[in-house]
Amino acid sequence: xxxxxxxxxxxxxxxxxxxxxxxxxxxxxxxxxxxxxxxxxxxxxxxxxxxxxxxxxxxxxxxxxxxxxxxxxxxxxxxxxxxxxxxxxxxxxxxxxxxxxxxxxxxxxxxxxxxxxxxxxxxxxxxxxxxxxxxxxxxxxxxxxxxxxxxxxxxxxxxxxxxxxxxxxxxxxxxxxxxxxxxxxxxxxxxxxxxxxxxxxxxxxxxxxxxxxxxxxxxxxxxxxxxxxxxxxxxxxxxxxxxxxxxxxxx
Numbered sequence: 001x002x003x004x005x006x007x008x009x010x011x012x013x014x015x016x017x018x019x020x021x022x023x024x025x026x027x028x029x030x031x032x033x034x035x036x037x038x039x040x041x042x043x044x045x046x047x048x049x050x051x052x053x054x055x056x057x058x059x060x061x062x063x064x065x066x067x068x069x070x071x072x073x074x075x076x077x078x079x080x081x082x083x084x085x086x087x088x089x090x091x092x093x094x095x096x097x098x099x100x101x102x103x104x105x106x107x108x109x110x111x112x113x114x115x116x117x118x119x120x121x122x123x124x125x126x127x128x129x130x131x132x133x134x135x136x137x138x139x140x141x142x143x144x145x146x147x148x149x150x151x152x153x154x155x156x157x158x159x160x161x162x163x164x165x166x167x168x169x170x171x172x173x174x175x176x177x178x179x180x181x182x183x184x185x186x187x188x189x190x191x192x193x194x195x196x197x198x199x200x201x202x203x204x205x206x207x208x209x210x211x212x213x214x215x216x217x218x219x220x221x222x223x224x225x226x227x228x229x230x231x232x233x234x235x236x237x238x239x240x241x242x243x244x245x246x247x248x249x250x251x
Contacts, residue, residue: 007133008147011126015151018121021047022158037213041109044117051121061132063124065190067250077188080181080236081198088205095208103211110213111204119196122152122179123186131251138243141187141251145237149179164217170226171215177230178202180237188240190250 025043029035055061075082096104126148134140153176159168182195207213218226241249 004133007130010133011129011147012151014125014129015155018047019155019158022155026158026161037110038106040213041113044113048113048117048120051117051125055125059125059129061125061128063120063128064192065250067190069189069250073248074189074194077185077240078194078198080232081185081194085198085201088201091205091209099208104208107204107207110207111200114203115196115199118152119182119192119199122148122155123182123195124192126151127183127186128251136246136251138241138246141241141246141249142238145180145183145187145241148183149176152176152179159214163214166217167215170218170223174226174230177233181233181240182237184237184240187249187251188245 029039055063127144130144130147134144153172153174156172156175157168159171178199182198185198186192186195206215210216
């Protein structure tokens with residue numbers, strides 16, 4: 001893998017700062033006796049503002065890139081998410097009749113706040129920071145995708161504060177796999193809007209179905225279902241950045 005050591009060090013350093021902020025916020029809430037899913041909305045909005053401010057002041061990374069890409073190409077790159085959107089929408093319609101308007105609005109706000117922050121940070125900040133120093137080769141792009149996805153997956157282990165180890169481990173593995181695909185989509189389109197859209201729909205559906213951000217301990221059937229999807233995510237990500245497509249990568 002051709003990634004500059006400086007790229008790895010600075011990227012992990014930025015990520016560790018984020019984890020530190022997460023932990024400080026968590027214990028601040030514990031100290032204040034606040035226990036609500038809605039705090040995630042406040043946290044992620046503030047973190048998004050903070051990340052964008054620090055990027056403008058210190059990192060100067062360009063997060064969205066002007067790319068001459070056709071609508072057809074965008075649809076091809078997002079083909080797997082588009083197929084899965086259909087199942088998301090089916091799940092919504094099956095669940096919505098028994099879901100209160102308050103819960104729907106709550107899920108919308110939560111999913112949007114999480115999607116915007118996590119895509120801005122993991123696909124925007126971390127990937128662009130690594131690309132600043134990495135070789136523009138298949139192995140270089142692949143190392144950037146894997147590193148950002150590993151950090152994305154490991155970050156979800158902070159959910160151990162509020163749910164079981166098995167549920168958190170499943171989330172972490174799933175986040176890594178989704179991260180591979182989202183990173184590849186970002187590299188092909190140069191825009192965070194597509195990854196934010198998919199991330200939002202994924203989280204919104206999960207929050208509506210699970211009636212919150214905390215999920216129950218997964219059954220063997222759920223492990224198998226997520227495993228199949230994860231294979232599709234990883235395969236799609238690698239397929240989008242394969243060697244023959246290198247010239248289509250926008251970075």
